[in-house]
Amino acid sequence: MLETEFYRVKRLPPYVFAEVNAMKARARAAGDDIIDLGMGNPDQPTPQHIVDKLAEAAANPRAHRYSASRGIPGLRRALAAYYERRFNVTVDPDTETIVTLGSKEGLANLAQAITSPGDIVLAPNPSYPIHAFGFIIAGGSVRHIPCEPNQAFLDALERGVRHSVPKPIAVLLNYPSNPTALLANLDFYGQVVDFCRYHGIWILSDMAYSEIYFGDEPPPSILQVPGAREVAVEFTSLSKSYNMPGWRIGFAAGNRHLIGALTRIKSYLDYGAFTPVQVAATAALNGPQDCVAEIRSLYKDRRDAMVEAFDQTGWSIPSPPATMFAWAPLPPAFAHLGSLEFSKLLLQEAKVAVSPGIGFGEHGDQHVRIALVENRQRIRQAARNIKTFLSNYDKVLEDSERKRTEV
Ligand SMILES: Cc1ncc(COP(=O)(O)O)c(C=O)c1O
Numbered sequence: 001m002l003e004t005e006f007y008r009v010k011r012l013p014p015y016v017f018a019e020v021n022a023m024k025a026r027a028r029a030a031g032d033d034i035i036d037l038g039m040g041n042p043d044q045p046t047p048q049h050i051v052d053k054l055a056e057a058a059a060n061p062r063a064h065r066y067s068a069s070r071g072i073p074g075l076r077r078a079l080a081a082y083y084e085r086r087f088n089v090t091v092d093p094d095t096e097t098i099v100t101l102g103s104k105e106g107l108a109n110l111a112q113a114i115t116s117p118g119d120i121v122l123a124p125n126p127s128y129p130i131h132a133f134g135f136i137i138a139g140g141s142v143r144h145i146p147c148e149p150n151q152a153f154l155d156a157l158e159r160g161v162r163h164s165v166p167k168p169i170a171v172l173l174n175y176p177s178n179p180t181a182l183l184a185n186l187d188f189y190g191q192v193v194d195f196c197r198y199h200g201i202w203i204l205s206d207m208a209y210s211e212i213y214f215g216d217e218p219p220p221s222i223l224q225v226p227g228a229r230e231v232a233v234e235f236t237s238l239s240k241s242y243n244m245p246g247w248r249i250g251f252a253a254g255n256r257h258l259i260g261a262l263t264r265i266k267s268y269l270d271y272g273a274f275t276p277v278q279v280a281a282t283a284a285l286n287g288p289q290d291c292v293a294e295i296r297s298l299y300k301d302r303r304d305a306m307v308e309a310f311d312q313t314g315w316s317i318p319s320p321p322a323t324m325f326a327w328a329p330l331p332p333a334f335a336h337l338g339s340l341e342f343s344k345l346l347l348q349e350a351k352v353a354v355s356p357g358i359g360f361g362e363h364g365d366q367h368v369r370i371a372l373v374e375n376r377q378r379i380r381q382a383a384r385n386i387k388t389f390l391s392n393y394d395k396v397l398e399d400s401e402r403k404r405t406e407v
């Protein structure tokens with residue numbers, strides 16, 4: 001008898017979003033116009049000069065060979081230049097940077113590289129799934145901590161160290177945060193760095209939304225904290241900053257032992273992104289940056305339209321200071337349903353798809369994540385549909401209760 005209950009696969013619960021996605025596909029197949037605010041998949045094209053660079057590089061047969069697993073030197077230098085100009089942080093492109101196939105791949109493979117079976121990692125809940133599951137796939141165990149960057153977080157770190165045997169090997173940070181849109185400041189990073197240096201704990205900081213912020217202060221990098229690179233590595237990505245999610249280009253920068261570990265493991269796994277993609281990514285980082293400001297301002301416009309339009313529905317949502325997501329508490333009348341049932345109702349009754357917060361962890365179950373990936377008109381249309389749905393909610397709840405008890 002063949003064993004089909006594979007150890008790693010067994011540790012991965014079914015993907016919560018799959019249920020809503022399947023409903024969405026069925027509704028679309030039946031002809032419904034679904035307004036999709038579910039996935040964080042940027043809907044706008046990559047800036048033209050980057051696409052042109054890709055085409056130019058792809059025309060060169062020399063670029064068709066295997067590339068460099070840790071990234072072409074010019075791209076690693078471009079990342080170092082970005083850190084210098086944006087954060088005033090100097091990293092050595094040779095020993096303190098690596099190019100990854102998107103930041104998700106980098107996070108997952110670094111988890112593989114540093115985790116022994118049974119190792120404990122501190123990961124926020126709710127969080128982007130790979131933050132916890134990267135380590136779970138690698139055979140580790142996760143102790144959940146809150147994601148708000150405040151004293152409660154620091155207390156949870158303290159308890160994590162006191163009550164875990166063996167002591168945690170790493171902590172994951174993600175600011176600006178998906179799904180909560182929370183931001184951290186340098187003071188907070190400084191306290192986490194001090195704590196982790198003292199206790200000998202690695203820090204993996206995910207900064208995929210480094211450029212998607214709406215206030216006057218750009219989010220800081222943890223590498224700005226003096227001494228941070230003794231314990232920390234930071235992931236960044238072109239997916240959101242330059243509308244390049246499908247290109248699969250991200251980076252890690254920071255501690256040279258962590259960069260070295262990721263470099264080693266990746267040298268066994270891949271040959272690097274297609275060279276023309278890396279050449280175009282270099283052009284993105286080194287070229288004109290007004291496209292980044294335009295992308296930021298598009299999300300800000302949509303955010304403002306969303307917050308204003310939702311205010312009219314009776315379901316007010318907090319205005320996110322960064323990222324491409326609003327993290328919305330369930331309307332009180334629906335709180336008892338939890339986020340998955342509420343998301344299904346919203347899809348069925350208002351034709352609006354959102355991501356149920358439970359998909360980001362148990363502490364997300366009183367929220368849904370609403371992505372800013374449709375234009376302003378569609379966002380307003382979504383709010384109108386939701387308003388009609390909410391104004392009718394007694395009947396909707398009654399019907400849904402009846403259907404549930406009939407099953
Ligand atoms: C917090 C966070 N980290 C990483 C990623 C993955 O980005 P990439 O396309 O660089 O793999 C995402 C994508 O949605 C994200 O939200």
